[in-house]
Amino acid sequence: MDISKLENFFRYDLIKWLHELQRSIVKDFFSWHGAIEVVLVPLIFLIGRLFHKRITPKIEASIKNKLPKIVRESLFIKTFLKQIGLIFTVLLFKMSVFIMVSQHYKPGLLVVAGSLTAAWVIIKIASSLVMNQFWARVISTTAWVMAALNVFGLLGKTVAFLDTVGFVYNDKNLSILVIFKGIILLLALIQVATFSNKIAQEKIVKSHSLSPSLQVLLSKASKVGLMTLAVYLGLKGIGVDFTGLTIFSGAVGVGVGFGLQKVISNLVCGVILLLERSIKPGDIIEVGNARGKIKSLNARFIAMETFDKKEYLIPNDSLITGQVINWTYGDNSVRLRIPFGVAYSTDLREAMKASEEAALTVSGVLMTPAPVCRMTGYGASSVDFELRIWIDSPEKGTGRVKSDTMLAIWDSFKEKGIEFPFPQQDIYIKNLPPMVEES
Structure with missing residues (x-):
């Protein structure tokens, strides 16, 4: 850092500029022309504000049907419409300066106010092209400060000053500039x-x-x-x-x-999952006792939404090292198993046929492969069966199809007189104790 340049800036340049500003204020503003400028500046801003309130809504209405919606709702157009009043204000400043110059008077305050307002309008419209609103405000504010310094003739000196303040890194001078x-x-x-x-x-x-x-x-x-x-x-x-x-x-x-060993592990596992394509957004998976649809694949975890709208954030390494059931990995078709039982007095073949026909009436059950009923065993109170059906939209939920199928079997069995058994116990008493007569 050059200390001598820094001292010269504060001791000479800045003090000299302050003296010049003081002389300019005394010379320009403590006069009739200066008083007129002091009155004109707020008046012009007021007229621009009134112009904005009256004219801008009409301009918005006129372009509503002339521009496409995506253009009309863009940040650039919205920012431009907000600055219409200031654009008119800049024009008023220019006209006022022109009139006063024609009267052989060089206005100072009007030129400064008009230049700063014009710089603000241009910067605001240009910064609307920046996607991030925070950085757009930072850039617009910084640019306006630079424009203000330029108007007052301090930009060059400020840049020279900033170039003297800094530090040396690796034999290179890294100044603030x-x-x-x-x-x-x-x-x-x-x-x-x-x-x-x-x-x-x-x-x-x-x-x-x-x-x-x-x-x-x-x-x-x-x-x-x-x-x-x-x-x-x-x-x-x-x-x-x-x-x-x-x-x-x-x-x-x-x-x-x-x-960050665990974090890095999840990041690497996330890349492996994407490369292997073992799971993808939209798949129905089951991890532990949770089953749902994958909403998104992230760097460290996946977001899975269950059918009751609960969201699970599952680390990627759990999917690599643990057991995961992907219901839609190779095919969206999923087989559901529906167990039921009938009484021993039932015609078993008729019950099997009735359950298969009842399943075909349910919305969501595929006809190919067709529903199949299989006998699974002799129970204590019933003959046990298992109806196997196929569906092709597990992401819509399996509970509804399963419930509708069981209701269809119930209605079909009631119609055909097929009995659903329930546990019963018969008690046989072999020997009763002798009755004792009361005296």
């Missing part, structure tokens, strides 16, 4: 990377040749790769040398590896 330029470059590169990633993801999603798992993998790889490249180029832009960080990053990497 250099760091500031690097941040601007980094933000610009991140915006370009975000926009490019959005286009890439749209292309990936629309590609019918890619599986859902591969789409997720490519989307995440695109986002990480573009953001990493943006950060690398941004840091390179301010002169950061990465070769000096090799040893340090290696030591930090070992420490982080031990501390």
